[in-house]
Amino acid sequence: MALDNTGQRVFKVVGTRPPRPDGVDKVTGRALYGADMSAPGMLVAHILRSPHAHAEIVSIDTSAAEALQGVKAVVTAADFTPQEDEYLDDILVNCLARDKVLYDGHAVAAVAATSADVAKAALKLIKVEYRKLPHVTDVDAAMRPDAPIVQSGRSLETVPEGMSENVTSHCEFGHGDLEAGFAKADLIIERSFTTAATHQGYIEPHACLATMGADGKGDLWCCTQGQYNVRSICADLLGIEASQLRVTASEIGGGFGGKTTVFIEPVALALSRKSGRPVKIVMSRSEVFLATGPTVSSSTDVKIGMTKDGRITAGQAHLRYSGGAFPCGTVDMGAQAAFAAYDLEAVQTLGWNALTNRPKEAAYRAPGAPQAIYAVESVVDELCQQLGLDPLEVRLKNAARKGTKSSYGPTFDDIGLMATLEAAKAHPHYSAPLGENQGRGLSAGFWFNFGGNTCVTLNVNTDGTVGITEGNPDIGGSRAAISQMAAEELGIPYDKIRTIVADTSSLGHNDVTDGSRVTFSVGLATIKAARDAISKMCSRAAQIWGIDEEAVVWEDGAACPAGPNAGKFPPMTLAEIAAVSFNTGGPIAGHYEFNADGAGVSFGVHLVDVEVDRETGGTKVLRYTVFQDAGKAVHPSYVEGQMQGGAVQGIGWALNEEYIYGEDGRLQNPGFLDYRIPVASDLPKIDTVILEIPNPGHPYGVRGVGETPIVPPLAALSNAVSRAIGKRLHSLPMSPPRILKALSEA
């Protein structure tokens, strides 16, 4: 669906900042999240987890647990049928280990009992005999031919021969003559980087309440980014029909990609089926860290050539990612995103995924891109330093723009990279003076954005209000944005509209809330559904007036005769048409269902100033500014919120957050004390500058904005620290011991 009247449309509601519809519920404690729901007769379930990084399960004896007073059901992998589909079977095996435990914290069995105390006591009675196996948690170590094999037989045909069986996939992107490109360079820099696995760190642990009766009908309440996805996975794993399982998404206490799959939901359903009682599972924080998806850990080599005047002649990256103990395609996205900000004649990216004894990766905000772009933007910065060039000018000189053949294939349409770079250059932050031990870092960032399967129903109520039913959990204010777009289209006030998130039985399939897709795709479907309702309302007006439908147009919330020849009738408002709808053909509703395309890529540029304490290696973030192309900011406050939230997650990743494994392969920091997400006192104000370069694929020009902001901070911080201390670090996080070590190395 193409952009309407490019650059000419004057918006009335879109672009304003109305209060979010879920605001009062959320500030009064009334909003219901995953763990907040209970049911009569409810049991509580707890999960037994592996204490080993890698071990064969020789036997599991649950008889003593089952015999304990108050225990109503115990399940293990034996209660589920292995799935033919490898993707589904991996999810199942991750929910309950089958033959081997593959990482510290891997679920082995679950008990539902009349109280949490009984369930926990029962876990201690389950006897699991393990045979410990050698483990590997580092991606480079896992790729060596002699590495312990995490899973056999999982390598795709694309993997070159002779590599460890842990390598599950290989990908390659790029174009042009690399050799010729590097030959044109005045300076070539080649560096290796690593990034630690980081967790999405949502504050709400996974939680669900499952009810399954003897008739095979099930109801599931859970915190998820996609209730339809939960439904289809759970229905498959439990061997029931999708129509028999209704999944309701609770309010969601953060997801950032981590709630796009299932961990406890099939287990709760199986326990409920077995016990005939509702079963609630709430993960503890340590379970969240141990057994839900962090992002990939990475090891990357980047080689870039540049001329003396700052033109990049060629770029190459080799990316090695590990998505934990299961095959993972995230490296493909890293390999595609690595050089997306540049207009290059010669570029090549190669990627490999390797299995390690770590939890199964789950998406984390722009999955794969931050790691790759960190490495590329670090090398670009070092080239600028060595050639004495301004890093912003160099990026402007090489920036991808409309017509650029992207490093991953497609040719870009209208994109906002140049505009964001120009805005950064013009901003007072870029030219502000710096003090001693301070440095300024810059990085560009990119995300593809996504459309996907979407449907929306818009009901016109007889009192002139409108109800919208959509199917994507609201994670950043989407109910407000959807209401705004409907109000814009219908020409009625924002507060006349209520948007709700439907359960799986109330609306057709919607893809998961991911890929920054909701404001774009659901918004687009909402606009189309509104236009569908408008056409019906125009038809009703035509019927009332006794004129042709084609002679009625919709203006400012009312049906009007289209010109003097249509007849002279006063406009009929939405409320007036709705009030008589029962006499003109019945209720009025608009629908739209589609598989959205044309999401429009998004670019951002971040500027950060830091000060490093040379005696302790501590880094203080002094100033931060985010520049990003939003296409059209439907609700600018929520766009800013995405930019600020993503930037701060990136700051955490750059400075302190990491999964730390011991020699025994066990996770050493499964809690918020030692997995250090930023706190309020760590941060300065996060300034934001929204650019609006309309996306040709959306009638209002909207682009997704949620993911891009986590991409630039990693390199921006690294570049800033490098300039503050005169030394470059090549590993994240740049924790104080690492910075102090770098400083002490002459």
Add this chain to the structure above:
Amino acid sequence: MRFVRPETLEEAATLLGQESGVTRIISGGTDVMVQMRSGLVAPDLVVDLKHLTGLRSITPEAGGFRIGAAVSGAQLGEHEGVCALWPGVVEGVQLIGSTQVQGRATMVGNLCNGSPAADAVPGLVAADATVRIMGPNGSRDCPVAEIPAGPGRTTLGKGEFVTSVFLPARPERSGDAYLRFTPRTEMDIAVAAAAVSLTVDAKGVVTAARVALGAVAPTVMLVPEAAAAIIGTTLDDAAQAALAAAASAACNPIDDKRGTIEFRTRVAGVLARRAALIALARAGGQN
């Protein structure tokens, strides 16, 4: 598990002395609750003492202050007298956890939890504070420095518990300070820490000093060599360097998820030096 609120300290001592299982005292609960939840400890008896007379009060005594064992960090921080006399002790206590944790956490709990990284303890050791201990055999006093025995262990006997901390009077021209290093500004455990208490004469020469380090050995420790490095000096550059070197030399840390041996050793010296300069300024001296 039993939860008991005894009526007297004696009753508490008897209860704790006679219990054959695992016992814990809850005042702030900010360590005990975490340990219970993680399964690290499953007490058979939890004793709540904070309602008992004197346990939540701060009273002047002999020019110093006696602080009840259940006085929270927030309550301590609101006491102008203690803040004026021992600002370094108070800043150590107030670095424990969040505002929420401050609402409950006590310095006695911090001490008896036995963590080498306890933020309240270096300041107390540098202050030469003592604790009053109640037990099955009655009451006794003991220097704070003698309480920690190792990570998670104390020298307290069966049935013994701390009822108060005594912070002594101090001479004119005295000051103390506590600094720790953490990757985040708040909500963190010390990777290295140092407390310095000192007194200067009218000419600004350090006449007495105590230096204590945290998170760099199995227990918080007093480092007399570090104090010796600044006594008799005006904390000039050479004395600062000697202090830092002596502090670093005393370190016996571990490599763990929070920091390396090398990092802790170096930073402990830096913090000792910086804390000494703050203490000096508070004492009215100049370097």
Add this chain to the structure above:
Amino acid sequence: MKTIHVSTTVNGDAAEFICGPDESLLDVLRNRLGLTGAKEGCGTGDCGACSVMLDGRLVCSCLVLGAEAEGVTVDTIEGLAEGDHLHPLQQSFIDHAALQCGVCTPGILVAAKALLDRNPDPTETEVRYWLAGNLCRCTGYDKIIHAVMDAAKTMRAA
């Protein structure tokens, strides 16, 4: 385990419950009194999502035993608004888009009120340090700090 009978005051009203001796105040509020506004983000006092006031002190209810509530007053997020009249902090959070997912919001509001009750005119730095024990993963804190500062201004003018 022998349960304990506890009489307490919650949001100004007398409340009674029985609980296990090792049960946290947070579990009591959520599971026995039906007050699910306080959330468990960690259970270890590291996230502040369970913040409540205990006898006028800001605490993490996950670090308090239910049994300790005997004879004290407990104030939770559910008592912040007066009827349908939002507290200025609540209104400010909505007006300034200071929440996204909202799961940390109840704890942050309780903590922010505790701050403004004792310091009606805090600096930005004071707000940031006071709220350091309340983790938020969505907002980057910027709009939260702004909302608290602005609510303080409104309350001072009232």
